[in-house]
Amino acid sequence: MYGLVILPLAAVIYVTWLAFTGTFDWFFLALALIFGFVTEYGVTLGYHRMVVHKSFEPHPALKAVLLWLGSLAFQGPVTHWASVHTKHHAHSDQEGDPHSPSVSGFMYAHFEWLIEMTSDDIGEIKEKWGARYFRDPVIVWLSNTFLFWSVFSLLLPAAIGFFHTGTWEGAWLGFVWGGLVRIFITSHVTWSVNSVCHYFGFRTYVTTDHSRNNPVIGILALGEGWHNNHHAFPSSAFHGLTWWQFDFTGLTIRFYEAIGLATKVTRIPDSLLEKRRIDSLTSTLNVQELAMTEEEEQEQLHEAA
Ligand SMILES: [Zn+2]
Ligand SMILES: [Zn+2]
Numbered sequence: 001m002y003g004l005v006i007l008p009l010a011a012v013i014y015v016t017w018l019a020f021t022g023t024f025d026w027f028f029l030a031l032a033l034i035f036g037f038v039t040e041y042g043v044t045l046g047y048h049r050m051v052v053h054k055s056f057e058p059h060p061a062l063k064a065v066l067l068w069l070g071s072l073a074f075q076g077p078v079t080h081w082a083s084v085h086t087k088h089h090a091h092s093d094q095e096g097d098p099h100s101p102s103v104s105g106f107m108y109a110h111f112e113w114l115i116e117m118t119s120d121d122i123g124e125i126k127e128k129w130g131a132r133y134f135r136d137p138v139i140v141w142l143s144n145t146f147l148f149w150s151v152f153s154l155l156l157p158a159a160i161g162f163f164h165t166g167t168w169e170g171a172w173l174g175f176v177w178g179g180l181v182r183i184f185i186t187s188h189v190t191w192s193v194n195s196v197c198h199y200f201g202f203r204t205y206v207t208t209d210h211s212r213n214n215p216v217i218g219i220l221a222l223g224e225g226w227h228n229n230h231h232a233f234p235s236s237a238f239h240g241l242t243w244w245q246f247d248f249t250g251l252t253i254r255f256y257e258a259i260g261l262a263t264k265v266t267r268i269p270d271s272l273l274e275k276r277r278i279d280s281l282t283s284t285l286n287v288q289e290l291a292m293t294e295e296e297e298q299e300q301l302h303e304a305a
Contacts, residue, residue, distance in 0.1 A: 001115045001117070002115055004074070004114065004183075004187065005115065005187075007180055008180045008181065008184030008187065009184060010180075011177075011181050012180075012181055012184050014176065015028075015177060025173070027164055028161065028176075028177035028178070029177065031157055031174065031177050032157075032177040032178055032181045033182075033185070035153075035178045035182045036186045039072045039153070040073060040186045041069060041248075041249065041252075042067065042070030043075055043186075043190060044222045044224050045066055045249045045252065046067045046069060046070040046078075047081050047082060047085075049237060049249060049253070050063065050066060051067070051078060051139065052082045052085050053234050053235050054266075055235055055236060056237050056256075056262040056263065056265040057263045058261065058262055059256075059260070059261040059262070062261045063138060064138055067138060067139065067142050071142045071143075071145075072149055072150070072152070072153035073153075074153065074183045074187065075187070075190060077144075078133065078139050078142055079134060079139060079140065080122060082130060082133045082139075083126045083128075083129045083130030083133065084122075087125055087128070088194075089231070090129070092209035092211065093198060093208070093209035093210045093211075094208075097209075098117070098125070099194040099195070100198060100210075101198050101199045101210075102198065102199075106195055106199060107195075109194050110191045110192070110194065111187075111191050153179070154175060154179040156178070157174040157177065157178020157182070158171045158175035158179065159174070160178065161175065161177075189220050189221050190221065190224075192217050192220070192221065193225060196212075196214055196225075197214050197217055197225055197227035198210050198211055199212065201214035201215075201225075203280075204228055204229065204241075204280065205228055205233075205276050205277065205280045206232075207228065207232050209231055211227045211231035211232075212227060213226045213228045213245070214226075215245075218239075218245060218246060218247070219246055219248075222248040222249045223238075223240055223246070223247030223251075224239060224249065226240050226245050226247060227239070232276060233268045233276075235266045236266055236267070236268045237265045237267065238250035238253070238268075241268070253265060
């Protein structure tokens with residue numbers, strides 16, 4: 001796991017040094033950004049909103065493509081990612097949260113937890129929190145072939161670099177930019193949702209955790225940085241809950257719904273949003289009393305619909 005932190009960082013330092021010595025090509029920067037964007041999107045929409053929170057019902061083809069993209073992101077097999085995230089919601093900022101800055105410190109929540117997690121820990125988490133993910137054949141197949149897709153995600157940009165320049169140096173630069181630099185960007189963006197968004201930002205809703213809405217991570221993490229909204233309404237397909245909270249992932253769910261690739265999109269009625277907002281502003285209740293379990297949230301959604 002150390003390699004996951006150190007090698008991408010080394011690659012960023014290396015390409016910065018290359019740029020200062022005159023070797024820079026916009027093509028490779030674009031390769032890193034586009035490939036990072038696409039794979040991160042597989043995580044935010046596929047792994048997170050679709051698999052863990054079931055915030056919409058995808059067409060089988062959409063589901064397969066999203067999970068495949070997520071599997072290229074170097075953030076672990078979907079069974080593993082989803083199990084850890086399920087545990088995060090169950091214990092958010094309490095003892096047992098895999099990555100909480102208030103319980104274990106900012107850097108621990110950012111990436112040290114990944115380094116310290118043993119395979120026994122992962123096995124336990126999957127067993128306790130991931131049972132439902134193992135019942136889905138697409139999820140299981142992509143998780144079982146995760147290593148293959150990870151290697152593929154490094155070789156593909158190398159091949160693109162080779163065809164772009166016709167040289168082995170191009171293949172090397174494709175690997176470094178589209179492989180390692182890209183992983184640096186997406187890892188830190190996703191890790192920031194766990195660390196920054198439980199530490200810096202504003203809170204609209206009272207929740208049992210310290211989740212925050214952070215506009216910078218909101219944009220960089222394709223909508224996932226509206227994290228206080230997300231902890232207040234985990235099943236909502238949309239994390240940006242007002243017009244100015246840009247939520248790229250959420251916008252694309254609207255698009256898939258419009259063309260019939262997504263159904264049963266979970267929307268929180270305005271009346272319920274407003275009620276929770278006012279309750280949060282005025283309440284003297286403690287956070288435990290205001291927080292809802294997943295079942296209570298579903299109940300309220302039914303009532304409001
Ligand atoms: Zn969180
Ligand atoms: Zn979540």
